Amino acid sequence: MKRNIPQEIEPLKALQEFTSARIAIGRVGTSIPLKQSLEFKLAHAHARDAVYSELDLGMLTDTLKHFGLPVLHLQSKVTDRRQYLQRPDLGRRLNEPSLNELNGYRLESDVAIIVVDGLSATAVKENAVGLLDALIPLLLANGLKLAPISLVEQGRVAIGDDIGYGLNAKLSLILIGERPGLSAADSLGAYLTYNPKPGLTDESRNCVSNIRHKGLTYKKAAKKIFYLINEAFKRKLSGVELKDNAGLIES
């Protein structure tokens, strides 16, 4: 079967070097040509699959063990993905068994690292360990005491408040799968909160976003996060009042 040739792509193609927007994709009649239509569908499929991906707890636990810290398995109050998407309030709170589990680990510490599936467990699978490989040596070299690493299923950012508080940590660092976009379904976000406790809101946190192979690299991300953690300890706060004095953090 002979396919229609999309019209008049060439003269506009030169504009594509200026943007990653889907410009100059041609048309058949009034429609998007099939090739570009299927490319779009594939990108959306990757994003959808990422939203429904699950943490591989066994694999992650095995890999995280080499940091020499206990690894905890925790869950939010959410029971399934459909509920997760509709009830962010439940994704922000630990369920009872998880809260009880924290009781065994209330030794005072500086930083609690909390790895959360969020909206893309794929992002955690691809990037969490790589980032921690770059970050944990920086924290330890600076004499910071680390709490056990938490692996959290069906969690939102604010669940780090329950966990950091429960672990008696001075600062919580949440690594969470960000909402997948069409251009990337594996972006990891890092949120840090000084003096975490239940009931805080987003203005208490600082965020480093788009951590992935083709985005913000592990080394750069680790440097930014390390800078923010040091500033937070120095000034005993985090969030909107924690400014970027080193020019390291893009607004």
Added chain:
Amino acid sequence: MYRHNIHHRVYKFPDLKALLGKASPYRSGDELAGLCAGGYEERVAAQITLADVPLKNFLNEAVVSYEDDEITRLIIDEHDEVAFSHISHLTVGELRDWLLSDETDCATLTTIAPGLTPEMVAAVSKLMRNQDLIAMANKCQVVTRFRNTIGLKGHFSTRLQPNHPTDDPRGVAASIIDGLLFGSGDAVIGINPATDSPAAVSNLLTLMDELRNRFEIPTQTCVLSHITTTLQLVNEGAPVDLCFQSIAGTQKANASFGVNLSLIEEAYQATLSLKRGTVGNNVMYFETGQGSALSANANFGVDQQTCEVRAYAVARKFKPLLVNTVVGFIGPEYLYDGKQIIRAALEDHFCGKLLGLPMGVDVCYTNHAEADQDDMDNLLTLLGVAGCNFVMGIPGSDDIMLNYQSTSFHDALYLRKVLSLKPAPEFEHWLIKQGIVDERGNMLPVSEHGLLGGF
């Protein structure tokens, strides 16, 4: 107290706002807020009860406190008793039937619009099927003007949305030129800036103004910065055509956006004073969306659709050129899937039009919503039939700055073709003169267009 019996079961609704919440077609945001009906029967019981509520009750029972909320005060203090007198004897249910009757035409609707409160309009929409919402909206015609004429029957416009993750001027310009060559941009060429810095916004405004002047494009441009940034730039002499702001339906929700009525009034007057419009002086561009009040923890127990319509009371005070409900952007905790997004969009479009607003819809979804391009095709087609003033035009549907999917340049071409709709007349004339479309609206091959030489 409102009540209704079904068989031997008594349904009680303590007040109007509870009744409105329970009567709302199901959506995740009302569930999240704990406001929706407990089951199918209770929802219909609430709708039956709501149908019997006299419209006059809405003037005596505010859903958000008059003392605490300036939008409630706006609604009550500026209510037009004379316009209301035509319908003041009706109940909500009777209003639905009256609206749909053949005798009620566009002129009648325009006459009574100032007599309707947002809560009356929200209430009647809850008694309507999607078909009713479409049929009614199709009766309304709301026409606005700046450098062209938007909203005429048989016409359908687009906002060209050339966003770029770093506001790179060449990247933005590339998307604008691509869009113009697809016949997009008659509602506005409007950029969501990645940063709200006045200098960056000013650069984008100048870029668009030069392009518009050079090619004598009969349209308007806008950078969707915060209203305080726009106000500052107006005062500094930047080429501001339209003043943009996101608004919501309660004073507290607007406070979370950093705005209030007097600030909007100040920016409105400042933008008007520039007198940059050539065929009219509608200078405001508002965006809204169901769920914004709840998301700001400022809904006061009012369902998200009623909160949304209250935002339209704010909009209509400032005679906007464009009002855009960004329906699917907020995410699945407010509108879970394609069905809920489609319903919400048709409600917003109808309610806005009935209140006399030039409604457009950002037909859109995020990747964590249970929706895809097929849902958007359905919604776009329904809105075309309903007479929607404008939708977005985004390269390949993919906004690379805001990370969501909206309608493409192609989508607008599709709708114009299947429903025989035309762009704004002044813009259509320009497209023909530029050799982009022919007299019948068909796209012409673009080989070496002058717009490409803009680079």
